[in-house]
Amino acid sequence: MNEITAFNPTGAEIQSAESVPHSIEAEQQLLGAILTNNDVYDRIAAIIGPQHFYDPVHARIFETAAARIAKNNLASPVTLRAFLENDEGLKELGGAAYLAKLAGAAISTFAVRDYAQMIYDLAIRRALIALGHDIAGKAARVNVDSEPKDQIVEAEQKLYQLAEQGQAESGFQSFLKAVTDAVNVANAAYQREGGLAGISTGLVDLDSKLGGLHKSDLLILAGRPSMGKTSLATNIAFNVAKAYRRGTLTDGSQGAVDGGVVGFFSLEMSAEQLAGRVLAEASEISSHKIRQGDMDESEFRRFVEAAKTLESCPLYIDDTAAIPISQLAARARRLKRTHGLDLLIVDYLQLVRGSSDNRVQEIGEISMGLKAIAKELNIPVIALSQLSRQVESREDKRPQLSDLRESGSIEQDADVVMFVFREEYYKEREKPGDHEMDKMAEWQEAMSRLHGKAEVIIGKQRHGPIGTVELSFEAQFTRFGNLVKPWQQGGTPDY
Structure with a gap:
């Protein structure tokens, strides 16, 4: 489609019986609004992503624009041209001229959230149709290795993913998105009291x-x-x-x-x-x-x-x-x-x-x-x-x-x-006989030192150090707690 048609909010591009739900006009209007005014992107970024666009060329335009806006760079037909001039799909639509047409045909920016919500809803409908076909196809194939109860669990899993993320399969994601997610996690840890991620x-x-x-x-x-x-x-x-x-x-x-x-x-x-x-x-x-x-x-x-x-x-x-x-x-x-x-x-x-x-x-x-x-x-x-x-x-x-x-x-x-390790548990079972006075004194000293203490030994940690953490343990309440250190009782740190 080389020509841009005006988006009709009541029509939403009437599909033929064979086509899946989509609206090329809504996608064009949304992209045009973004290329005209980059501030619009912040209003719709939480609603849709590149994966929700029906036209793959539109998806690539949106992803490139989003990447530039995220870096506080201008995303316009002129600046995007350099990144998309070798895109074969865009060439079929008219190349750089298509980007200019998108921006020129954008009616207004006030309805961008409506366009974004519509594109998202249509993407979910397409995913539901595909998932329905997949479930029906698997159910129709009578296979010894595929029990009906397993198919129900699998279908529920895919429906859950669709409900949570708006897509049945995540597939590959760009490194930009992965880096952004990592920065957001680090930022959350930085902002949170105590520095916990x-x-x-x-x-x-x-x-x-x-x-x-x-x-x-x-x-x-x-x-x-x-x-x-x-x-x-x-x-x-x-x-x-x-x-x-x-x-x-x-x-x-x-x-x-x-x-x-x-x-x-x-x-x-x-x-x-x-x-x-x-x-x-x-x-x-x-x-x-x-x-x-x-x-x-x-x-x-x-x-x-x-x-x-x-x-x-x-x-x-x-x-x-x-x-x-x-x-x-x-x-x-x-x-x-x-x-x-x-x-x-x-x-x-x-x-x-x-x-x-x-x-x-x-x-x-x-x-x-x-x-x-x-x-x-x-x-x-x-x-x-x-x-x-x-x-x-x-x-x-x-x-x-x-x-x-x-x-x-x-x-x-x-x-x-x-x-979890409590040395007190083992030491308690080593109690010497009452006639062994020296051993009994040693045992009592060890018991008083170990009483109410537990260790959590971190033997493996993929993202951090290993080591031992000492905790308090109150057996009568089955409660672990923070162990008071000597310097917290008025002493000095034991370095």
């Missing part, structure tokens, strides 16, 4: 080591039984949900500006047991007392008040046992669509089911699936993991990467691997 765990020393919980990261939290994996995960979930504050994000959309909505897959404990742990921490009443109902009146009142406070916390628990990884992903998508989702916790990885009969391959499928969820939903995922028994046979019980069960795939897929 991600969500705060509520544990200061752990935050400073990790820089918070980063979007699209898979974090493995591993440990032997009784080390406090679930307690730490529950504490982080509670801290994030408690701090939740909704507001306007840097891109203009609504979301969590502090804290976040938390989804917790509890495959080992029931939702009621998990809620009991959160209540024990919030009310500072022993979880054992809560289970036994052994509370005095003041404690029970405190317990009820804590429960009322927690009612509004955006913490959602799913305690389905042995859930398949595909179902876990589908439920996470549904939660994000209905209530929002900023952090997902899975307790624990070995209890999720895969499709393979080979255990090592199954664990690999699960860890890859969790990483895929983190990237698709653009949220941090914390997955708890058991450690092998070889830890117990060593004199130094501190865990290391090789102690991860089926460690190859888990270690490979994870962005961060953390181990």
Whole structure:
């Protein structure tokens, strides 16, 4: 189409029965308005991108103009000519003269948001039609390897991506967009108090080591039984949900500006047991007392008040046992669509089911699936993991990467691997006999030094340092906290 026709808001280019929904006129009017007045771009940048244009030449014109405007350079028919003069598609439309026609035929700039919204809506309709054809085609092919339930999960995943991003497949993206996204993340960290790029765990020393919980990261939290994996995960979930504050994000959309909505897959404990742990921490009443109902009146009142406070916390628990990884992903998508989702916790990885009969391959499928969820939903995922028994046979019980069960795939897929370690637990079981006075004195000294302390050992971090973070641990409330350093008690730093 060499000639530019005026856009008719009532007609929107009547399509023939064979054509897919699109409006060349709306695209021309929008591009013409941008080339005439670059300030218009800021009003529509949050609505559409190059991928929403039906005509690929229009998409390239828009992308080139957007790149120049982002650098505070002029985007006009004259300046764009140098970048697009070798574009074969533009040559077919008339070359540089077509750019001048676009700018010359722009009627007005007041309706640009309407044009942008229309182009976006038509792009979504085209994607829905393509997705519908794809679903229908796969359903029509009766294939042993393609179960109907798997097709439903796949269709739901693609529909979710379409609803969230306006496109069924993201495909390749320009380096300019990737760089812009990276700068926005760094800017958010710079602007935020404490310099965190991600969500705060509520544990200061752990935050400073990790820089918070980063979007699209898979974090493995591993440990032997009784080390406090679930307690730490529950504490982080509670801290994030408690701090939740909704507001306007840097891109203009609504979301969590502090804290976040938390989804917790509890495959080992029931939702009621998990809620009991959160209540024990919030009310500072022993979880054992809560289970036994052994509370005095003041404690029970405190317990009820804590429960009322927690009612509004955006913490959602799913305690389905042995859930398949595909179902876990589908439920996470549904939660994000209905209530929002900023952090997902899975307790624990070995209890999720895969499709393979080979255990090592199954664990690999699960860890890859969790990483895929983190990237698709653009949220941090914390997955708890058991450690092998070889830890117990060593004199130094501190865990290391090789102690991860089926460690190859888990270690490979994870962005961060953390181990919970409480030396007090092991030292308690080394208590000497009452007749061994010297050993008893040594043991008591060691116990007093280790009492109420825990370590989180960061064994792998793709984007930062490894090392050990010391935390406090109050067993009766199953609560991890920030450990007060000697110089914070009036002493001096131990450099």
